[in-house]
Amino acid sequence: MSRTHQDHCTELEAELHRFAAVAASADPAAQVPTCPGWTVAKLLKHVGIAHRWAEHMVRNRSAEPVPPRQVPAGVPGDPADYPRWIADGGAALVDTLRTAPLDAPIWSWGGGHGAAFWSRRMLFETAVHRADAEFALGAEPRVEAAVAADGVDEFLGNLAAAGRSFTALADLDDTGTLHFHATDTDGGEWMVTAEPGGMSWTHGHGKGDVAVRGTASDLLLLLYGRVRPGDPRYQVFGDTGLLGRWLSKTSF
Template sequence: MTDDTDESTIEAEAARLASLAGDLSVPVPTCPGWTLAELVTHVGQTHRWATHVLRNRVQERIWSRQVPSGLAEGESGDAAWLTAGAATLLETLRVTDPAMPVWTWGPDKRASWWPRRMLFELVVHRADAELALGVDPVVPAPTAIDGVEEFLHNLPSAAWVTRPLAELGAEGATIHLHATDADGEWTITQGPGGAITWARGHAKGDVAVRGPVSDLLLLLYGRRSPDGLTVYGDRAFLDRWLSAAAF
């Protein structure tokens, strides 16, 4: 189902995260209350969840905690367990028809939704691990551009995000993102009930953010502060929106 680029990127990101999973007791500041043990366990369980959905052609909502992890009660995953789950996921993705109808939490109810979601689950949590270890995370520009659009594509389906966005009372407000190192510009418009719409291209927003596209992606996920980027316009609204929208 995945193309070669998807496969190699998922495989590389899983290997990078596994390489960071040494001392699992290290706290992860961007995931409050977690250590690297919880982070690795979460990612590995998410891989097993996606594998289960695809192999069983699941049509109704299923929570990741309902899928067997292969771990004993109270046991955390480690690098080997993470790597094994990623390998099984990749094997499953390669043999799955992308047009197969399956359950997803996003807007697309086909198997093709899952590889992209699993890639950015890895990318963002790899960044979490690097930040926990004092490493400055970088996402290659083509991957980061796709990541921004994957985030915006799925955001209207994320009810746990649209509810707090609705409470902002900001219908009609706009945020413009402008990548300084790649061909990427997006305008996000806040709609009724917390829904958003977005469009590619240059525009003027109520607030605009300029910076490397890797940083823009991590900003959307709440892993980067706007402080290190160039912000024009209503910074207070940007801070409120990012706080409500972070996954």
């Protein structure tokens, strides 16, 4: 099912509540295994700043990128106050997104330019970092299947739109096809064609040089580099070297 801007706003609002709940239960000093060198406090600070930066971009209809450091963030001095700070910033972001005119051009680095890009982008920015915080707690994160499948679409679409400007992808000299198959949602199949310096993708079934099967949530976390393809939650067939090289260049 195609999701609208308002759908993404509603899903973002729900994801913000989940993130705030995880943040409130996490030790700010705990290490985040999926973000080497980061503590939970650094993760929460990053997310809170990202929300305020995106809200500023949308509210001001920014046609050019604004450096995040130029956006007042009001970061609390005590990391114990981060959960409330994140909740406040997230609420402001959702309010701004919901009332933004969809036809107003707003800068973005991926596919699409407008409020609809940012509601979707912030949904998955928040969901993946919520997963990071849960990994720090020793929990197993999950994203609802249909939402996660939309996240795979968003990831691949932005990656293809970035093309050769995505520095790591520009270094990839492989040519081959990758098939990702979600086992828990209809229509959750993607064919990716890797080519020197870029990639393309489409929905559908096909025979790839390598194929990966898993839940939509787990595929989303795989693409973001949060779980490795050798994890037993995945079934992998074919050229594992191609998969590893492609993931190493595209995960962020």
